[in-house]
Amino acid sequence: MAIAPAPPTQTIDISPVGRVEGDLDVRVDIANGVVVDAWTQAELFRGFEVILRGKDPQAGLVVTPRACGICGASHLTCAAWALDTAWGTTVPRNAIMARNLGQIVESLQSIPRHHYGLFMIDATNKNYAKSPFYAEAVRRYAPFTGAHYEVGISMSGRPVEIYALLGGQWPHSSFMVPGGVMCAPTLSDMTRATAILEYFRKNWIESMWLGCTLERFEQVKTYDDFMAWLDEKPEHRDSDLGFYWRMGLDIKLDTYGKGIGKYITWGYLPHEDKYQHPTIDGRNAALIMKSGVFDGAANSFKLMEQGFTREDMKHAWYDEEAIVHPYDRTTAPRQKNDIDFEKKYSWSTAVLHEQNGRLEAGPLARQLVAGGPHGESWQWKDPLVLDMYRSMGGASVLLRHFARMHEVIKLYREAERNVREFKLNDPWYVKPVEKDGRGWGATEAIRGALAHWIEIKDGKIKNYQIVAPTTWNVGPRSSIEDRGPMEEALIGTPIANLHDPVEVGHVARSYDSCLVCTVHAHDAKTGAELARFRTA
């Protein structure tokens, strides 16, 4: 009997991911053209927890939105709610909606920006030149020259104009404060906001993305409905959504990127009438988009509670106990951070659920949880992505990115409702009383579950901890040596060309990771090159 020799394994290090400065590096082992093992390394220490120690409790409002140039409103939301729960504030109805609206428009911005600016550019990679969809993909999505590229990128800048109406400017307004918001929009601001939303709907969501009205697409509740919608009209098939799905199937984006099959969302958007006296324990029952943990294999749903969060540092560059709750972290970065895949290899911790272990965060997690039977009867439900997940045998690159794009419809609806529901003459702020204690604020940034934990002692920050969606997703192995969500999602990825592993990029981009937002000081030129421009 012949014994087949073990296939040769090749190891490649990719910065797919970090061509500019190595923010996220990926190492993969490849055998027979398929990824058989993977390690994701976060190469930047963000250090906000260190900066905030000993500062004024409200410093988090100014500092944490700077954690990210793109999702500052999500950090600001968490920072404000964390102080609200610590101080026991009253947050007026208008303020809850203004915070929600600020965060929604940030996410609306991110949806087309990610699709046209990053995700679909991969579809123009010569790896897919044999696909019958290739020529059309290049025509639509080639950077700068594609017919839909300019529209998609330009359109992404519109929703945050609403943020500027509320906060004075985009990005980095600190208009959300404990006790409410520092703004008082006028009727003409609301008229302008309505016009911006309608423009976005008519000129992108309906005309270019869906090829139909929102109302028509909202009838799609199952995978069968979706496939019937796709075939119903040429406008549906040829829309950017229709094209994405058909090309995605053709280039087999439905066959890899599965991941660990367990998901987390904190839930988001507290209802304006249900969270005016915010507490940590009262949050789950107050959310429009419910929280949850979904275990795909067990087909089980339950609410997510912050008390279950653990950070595991066995393979992360911190000198701390292996597994602790964020309140118990000391953020002790290790000075010597050599990459050793057997020991420590990342600045990201491995985030765990005390009972369910590793979980994937992001729009797919939110949409799967939105299909679950748990939660309050009035909370938003949507069975579509869960049905697709079951019908297609689990997650994939194709479904993960679909879930992100699908969210545009419900976010749009909620933005529309907020603008309508403001009562402009009612209060926007109730002055709080400062006190010591613990607080927690959470939300869903576009790329997933984000939470801030704060402990205030003697009127100063004793401990401030952030667990970002990317921490959940790109964390290294944990103490039980299981792979992190993105590490696991890379397993089984086919690599056609070792020198241009675009497939790894698809998987990485389907998570839309965020690591690089730290120092942006200009470093493209040297002092000698700039010498003739020196003025002082």
Next chain:
Amino acid sequence: MLTIIGCGNLARADDGLGPRVAQRLHAHVVALGRTDVRVLDAGTDGMAVMFAARGSDALVIVDAATTGSPPGAVYEVPGEALARDYEINLNFHDFRWDHAIAAGQRLFADAFPRAVTVLLVEAESTGFSLELSARVSAAADHVVARIERMIAAYPAGAVA
């Protein structure tokens, strides 16, 4: 419209120069009641630079730099000397103002300002801190004064 944009990370010591200069100039412009001058603290969102500049005829960008020069050195550089094309990455978080100049001119053509001036200040530290170093703080005063003169001269005088 003259648009002035400060870039950088407020939480990383001297990299906070741009946002701080923008905050001071914003107060100045409000005090003058100038509606033809817009000031933005763009933080680290380079894409925001591209959209904010659209429709202006003149653009001034302020940022910290790490070029190997003495800390506090100030450079005033025409935008075309620094504009560069963006290479697609994992996300847009590394899309910066120098990419925004190149991308904005390609995407928005005549609607993007042709007159772009970049003021760079050499950083001493980009570590974890909410304070500027003494030398960069002094350079910030110099940059604010320079841009206040540009505002006074706009639109009659040339900006750059």
